[in-house]
Amino acid sequence: MRDKVNAIINKYNGDKGQLVSILQDIQTEYYYLPKEALIQVSETMSVPVSRVYDIATFFRAFSLEPRGKHLINVCLGTACHVRGAARILEKIERDLTIKRGGTSKDRKFTLETVNCMGACALGPVIKIDGEYFGQISTEKVDSLLNQFE
């Protein structure tokens, strides 16, 4: 981990103003912000660790808990809701044996919900790694999740 984090810091020439970008790159690499990585960033860049932790907890895009390789967002907006989004969510929760907000044991999937994606015509809609899947049914969930390694 040390070398990878150092490479990321060097990419930005250790510029303190680029701290957010550096943390974003670390999160892209590990899917979350490992504590050791944050301490290393603090030490290497001479930024107080309290400051790094401040930033890491301020932005919702950062996670301090380990996350899965793939991020699933289930839309629970009104349109998706009336078309059975809750059933889709429950099906995924059962399949992955995790609750919303949780990460599967094999660290493959993190499951989150959103309140509208603005894609109501596609409802019920879910998003995996930024890709939208519309008109989802409980039958389609299995084959869809199997597409992701």
Added chain:
Amino acid sequence: MVTFTINERELKAEKDQTILQVARDNGIDIPTLCHNEALEPYGACRLCIVEVTKGARTRIVTSCLYPVEEGLKVKTDSPRITSNRKMILELLLARCSKNKVIRELASQMGIEQPSFKPEYLEDNDCIVCGLCVRACEQVVGVSAISLVNRGITKEPAAPFLEPAMDCIGCGSCFYICPTGAIKMEDRKETRIIYNWKVEFKLKKCKVCGNYWAPEKQLDYIKTKWNLPEDFFDTCPTCK
């Protein structure tokens, strides 16, 4: 120098001074909670709001951050300011309904009971003004703590919510906190700061035998100012 008025009183001040500074220099009272002269102004508590009129436009600004301008007309206690300030205190009181300082300020404004009940928050002493964090960073130079999380879960805390490893136990956060939200205790030879989960050994004075300051703090000062090793062997009283 610029000339302007506060409550219709004509005043002169340097250009880079804030309304709050000039008001206080001239004995005009503006309440604050998050302000401290030793620190950069921050504008967190919002209690120092005043009405400023520039030309035809009147608006509300925080006096701790607003620099004086030529011809500015400032009002510190207009009906609009009073009612806005009252609302700010209502909200602070909702969060800190048991806190003595907040209750007293509220009662000065004629609020006895909080009008709001926070649904998602437990009663708190902290108003998240950031004084502790700023003192630790700007005066002590240690930055052992910071404001973590955001929104209603925002709070001053040590990294990873673990014991603050960089804390030197100086207690600046405890002394500067306007609401007494930081709990610190000196027990014989140890100092405990509960908020940051830290404990420090206190130094014993060679002459009077009193425990007078955390060893870690004294070491920090010695290194920073290049002082001789035995510099703090006696306490300031016995020196």
